[in-house]
Amino acid sequence: MSNNQSDPSSTRVSFSPSDTAMLEALVPGYTFISRFVFSYLHIDLAAYLQYFVALALFGASMRYLFEHVSDNFSKYFISTAEMRLDDEIFNYFMYWWSRQPQVKRTHRFLAGVRTNGYWSDEDDSDHERSDSEDEWEDADGSMSTESFDAYWTRVINRDKYKRLRFTPSQGRHYFWYQGRLLMLDRQYEKTTARWVLNNEKLYLSCWGRDPSILHQLLSDAQHKFVERDGSRTIIYRGQRCSSGTTFSWSRCMSRPPRPLDTVILDDAQKHSFLADIETYLEKGTAKWYAAHGIPYRRGYLLSGPPGTGKSSLCFAVAGKLGLKIYLLNLSSRALDEDNLYSLFSELPRRCILLVEDVDTSDITHTRGTSIFPKSARTNADAFPPQAGNGSSPAEVDKANVPEKPEREGITLSSLLNVLDGVAASEGRILVMTTNHPEKLDDALLRAGRVDMHIEFRRAVSEDIEKLYRSIYSVSKDDRTHPSSRRGENGSTTTMQNGSADHPNNPKGVEGEDEENTDNKPNGLRGRQNELRSRIATLAKEFASLVPSGEFSPAEIQGYLLKHKTHPERAIKEVAEWVKEEKEKKGAQKAADNKAKEDADSKHT
Incomplete structure (x- = not known):
């Protein structure tokens, strides 16, 4: 009876040619x-x-069912926070994750x-990493006597190795936060545009419909990121994004605040500028402006010769008030009106928008002029080469090609608006x-756009005296911050204010234990008081030798820095420096006048 049963494996099932062709099309090589x-x-x-068809249908249906159930489960039972690369929260979380x-x-x-x-680059010297350049004491608390060669070799060897930073790779990562299991999914979006770089997103998820743990984590990340800066002044710059032609504010650096008294300016003007900003920022001012129908804005113009401290005053005020600085360059070729409006709309309240050297941009000269106006056509442009005039066919063809329209850029009208x-x-x-x-x-410059104009001057006698005292001033930090100079024989000597080698030394005491002399009449504090008195006398002498109103504070400071450990030598050599600088300025002025005369003669 078994012989009469058919075995499917031994009996060939035949298909019609059309069925076979269909199977061949669906399964190549069938x-x-x-x-x-x-x-x-x-x-x-x-x-x-x-059976194969049924298994395939079952697999496809299960895959669809799994995706459907997974999507609904994620929708109703998982909380997710999305972070984009162009938002600062992305940097907050990355900084938190790396630690x-x-x-x-x-x-x-x-x-x-x-x-x-x-x-950014300054993160290499954050609060968690001490910079050995500022370590002037040995482990036992005594002053370091390390030679310059040994110190510099150590610094160079350290700087060869940049700090390694680790962030999550692409894909899913699970971690614990305050007893809760969280998931981080890092995804890169695919795009065909070549200029789109690192277009990525972060997805932070947790179980349940309560996203409070995510809010807490992101708030913690923000606090960690902000606390890293401390009292430093944060500077942003308006620049083009990597994902196209749009502009946005990107953080470029953070710097320690500059003391306001280090800015060489008339005290009345300095304090007037600071007081006006404080009045503008104080409580109730915004409501007062709104009640009187006045736009809540304030503008200042700082003018003066180069090196007189215009940007320094802005930076010092920002550091004192804890304001962020946003730098804007009106001469950027890629900046147009839409991007300009976008940058201004993204400015936070209570910040300083700094536009340096506004006179260098042509749009601030005449209303309606483009940022890059087309130059006047020369005679060669007015009469292009023609065939038969000694010009090659290539030159003729090149001259007849129409010029591409230049980018219009921004105008003065758009800036004023x-x-x-x-x-606004x-x-x-x-x-x-x-x-x-x-x-x-x-x-x-009309009122409402520029509400206060501060004119900076070249250094007068009072300013020169302040500069001298600021360079050679004696403070509590002089005890742990010695000055180093190169000796005549090529060796390096380490000295500090009050030591035998220092020109300011009033007593000639060398190698004395300063901790044991603090309470003595001629101890550390006594010597510092004598030095302050001596520096005040030398400052008056130095100010009498430098002409008033001829040099900028930056020029005088540059000279003093060459003699930062030799205050008396700075006085001895200042007359020769003044003579050389006057000769240089005279030669430069004569060259400028000659160039101007040549340009006028060519124009006529």
């Missing part, structure tokens, strides 16, 4: 595979085709010395600096 299996294994795949213990344990991470710009137009931002402080205020258009 005919060859079926013949091979039947010849060597005696199994007819056609007999089991219905977590799980970073050292993970086996998938992205390593780099500058990971996609999440950190974004400063105090209907859609409020709450910010505009500070413009210029060397030539007479070149600026009157519309830019």
Whole structure:
């Protein structure tokens, strides 16, 4: 009876040519595979085709069902926070993640010395890493006597190795935060645009419909990021994004605040500028402006010769008030009106918008002029080369090609509208600096756009005296910050204010234990008081030798820095320096006058 039963594996199931062609189209190589299996294994795949189809349908349906259930589960039972690369919260989280213990344990991470710009250069000297350049004491508390060669070798060897930073790699990462299991998914978006770099997003997820743990983590990351800066002044710069032609504010650096008394300026003007900003920022001022229908904006113009401290005053005030500085360059070729409006709309309240050297931009000279106006056509441009005039065919063809239209850029009208137009931002402080205020258009300087004008001057006798005292002043830090100079024989000697080698030494005491002499009449404090009195006397003498109103504070400071450890030598050699500088300025002025005369003669 068994002989009468049919075995599907030994009986060949035949398909019509059309069915075979369809199977060949759906499964390439089906005919060859079926013949091979039947010849060597005696199994007819056609007999089991219905099982294969059912299995394929089951797999497809299960995959669809799994995706559907997974999407609904994620939608209703998982909370997710999305972070984009162009937002500062992205940097907050990356900074927080790089300092977590799980970073050292993970086996998938992205390593780099500058990971996609999440950190800037000054982060190499953050609060967690002490800079050996500022370590002037040995381990036992005594003053360091390390030679310059040994010190510099150590510094150079250290700087060869940039700090390694680790961030999560692409994909999913699970970690614990305050007893909760969280998931981080880092994704890179695919794009065909070549200029789009590192277009990525972060997805932070937790179980449950309560996202409070995510809010707490992101707030913690923000606090860690902000606390890293401490009292430092944060500086942002308006520049083009990596994802196209749009502009945005990007953090470029953070610097320690500068004391306001180090800015050489008339005290009345300095304090008037600071008091006006404080009045503008104090409580109730915004409501007062709104009640009287006045836009809540304030503008300042700082003018004066180069090196007189215009930008320094702005930076010092920002450090004293804890304001962020936003730098804007009006001469950027890629900046247009739309990007200008976008940058101003993104400005936060209570910040300083600094536009340096505003007179160098042509748009501030005449209303309606483009930032890069087309130059006047020369005679050669007016009469292009023609065939038969000694010009080659290539030159003729090149001259006949129409010029591409230049980018219009921004105009003075668009700048004025974004400063105090209907859609202008409020709450910010505009500070413009210029060397030539007479070149600026009157519309830019009217009240409401420029509310206060501060003119900086060249250093007068009072300013010169202040500069000298600031360079050679004696403070509590002089005890731990010695000055080093190169001796005549090439050796390096280490000295400090009050030592035998220092020109300011009033007593000639060398090697004395300063801790034991603090309480003595001629101890450390006594010597410092004598030095302060001596420096005040030398400052008056130095100020009498430098002409008043001829040199900028930057020029005088540059000279004093050459003699920063020799105050008396600075006085002895200042007369020769003044003579040389006057000769240089005279020669430069004569060259400028000659160049101007030549240009006028060519024009006529």
